Amino acid sequence: MDEVSEEIAEVALERVAAIDIAKASAVVCMRVPGDKPGGRRVQQVWTVGATTNAILELGDRLVCQGVQRVVMEAMSSYWKPFFFLLEARGLECWLVNARQVKNVPGRPKPDKLDAVWLAKLAERGMMTPSFVPPAPVRRLRDLTRARAVFTAERTRHKQRAEKLLEDAQIKLTSVASDAFGVSGRAMMDALIAGQREPRELARLAKGRMTAKQPPSWRRSPGTSPTTTATC
Numbered sequence: 001m002d003e004v005s006e007e008i009a010e011v012a013l014e015r016v017a018a019i020d021i022a023k024a025s026a027v028v029c030m031r032v033p034g035d036k037p038g039g040r041r042v043q044q045v046w047t048v049g050a051t052t053n054a055i056l057e058l059g060d061r062l063v064c065q066g067v068q069r070v071v072m073e074a075m076s077s078y079w080k081p082f083f084f085l086l087e088a089r090g091l092e093c094w095l096v097n098a099r100q101v102k103n104v105p106g107r108p109k110p111d112k113l114d115a116v117w118l119a120k121l122a123e124r125g126m127m128t129p130s131f132v133p134p135a136p137v138r139r140l141r142d143l144t145r146a147r148a149v150f151t152a153e154r155t156r157h158k159q160r161a162e163k164l165l166e167d168a169q170i171k172l173t174s175v176a177s178d179a180f181g182v183s184g185r186a187m188m189d190a191l192i193a194g195q196r197e198p199r200e201l202a203r204l205a206k207g208r209m210t211a212k213q214p215p216s217w218r219r220s221p222g223t224s225p226t227t228t229a230t231c
Helices: 052-064 079-088 098-102 111-123 135-167 182-193 198-202 207-212
Strands: 002-007 016-021 025-033 040-049 069-073 093-096
Touching (some): 052 079, 069 111, 079 093, 182 198
Antiparallel strands (some): 016 025
């Protein structure tokens, strides 16, 4: 952990922390007033793991130091454990847009100083937070996105099955508006079971699809399937 003292500048918040988040770890910079008079501030920089226990320990440390705000960049989805666990610990967390941070003049080049730069911007009130929905809305969004993904996957598999039927010269989609309706599924199950007789497959039609059968193929109720003798 690095600790340095520097002259105080005009600040909006006395105690702030910033987190530069990566996949497996994060660099934390905490800036607080110094103990000695003279207007000097103390800056501490250290690295923490991205595990639950490490984040909870970080939250305890920041709370003990009286940190007023914790800022972090919205990087992929790696920010979520830090944001939600620290927020549950009672800290005010701000998620900031990386583009907004990088466009502020004076940003240092090395990535290892990103946490320090974030902390300095936070203490001077030079950033605005991004919108993070409340917990009920987040759960609803997760469910909605999962449903959208599953629906897209289902459509993709249906299209592959229809292409397979067309490659085999089985024109099911020419007579069935939905090849995966009750009639279409029954016909495909029969095909999988080895049925190749067009009339028997057509007789599996239900509802409005029965009207598309040739009259000679329709079976009267209660009659058994006809057998064709071969010479």
